[in-house]
Amino acid sequence: MGQDFVNYLMTSTKCPLGGVEGQFERNMAEGILRLLKRDSDNQWIVDYAGPKAREMLPGLVEMLEPAKAFAQRTRDNLLRRHDEESRKLFERYSTLLRYLEASGVV
Numbered sequence: 001m002g003q004d005f006v007n008y009l010m011t012s013t014k015c016p017l018g019g020v021e022g023q024f025e026r027n028m029a030e031g032i033l034r035l036l037k038r039d040s041d042n043q044w045i046v047d048y049a050g051p052k053a054r055e056m057l058p059g060l061v062e063m064l065e066p067a068k069a070f071a072q073r074t075r076d077n078l079l080r081r082h083d084e085e086s087r088k089l090f091e092r093y094s095t096l097l098r099y100l101e102a103s104g105v106v
Contacts, residue, residue, distance in 0.1 A: 001036060001044035009033050039099070049103035064105045071096050 012029035015022045037047040047053060054060045075093035078086045 001046065003044065006033075006036065006044050040095075049100055049105055061105050064100060068097065068100045068105050071100070
């Protein structure tokens with residue numbers, strides 16, 4: 001998620017339009033902003049396993065458990081390989097697992 005998009009959403013929360021269209025734009029921007037956060041590398045991400053997402057989707061953590069198991073298996077398999085592409089993928093899956101664990105996905 002880029003800073004320009006986040007700025008756009010922040011501006012949209014103050015949409016001057018009246019009526020249904022203006023209210024819709026403000027509500028959508030506010031809803032999306034609640035799902036965003038800065039990741040460990042300070043980049044904006046959709047916090048799809050975070051508290052706001054869990055509030056919106058009861059049972060989300062249970063839905064993400066199979067994804068975490070898949071990521072764990074894949075990361076373990078990548079650890080056995082020694083090529084550059086596998087190393088890069090290992091790092092990405094490790095980052096995903098850290099995020100899911102920090103979000104409470106068991």
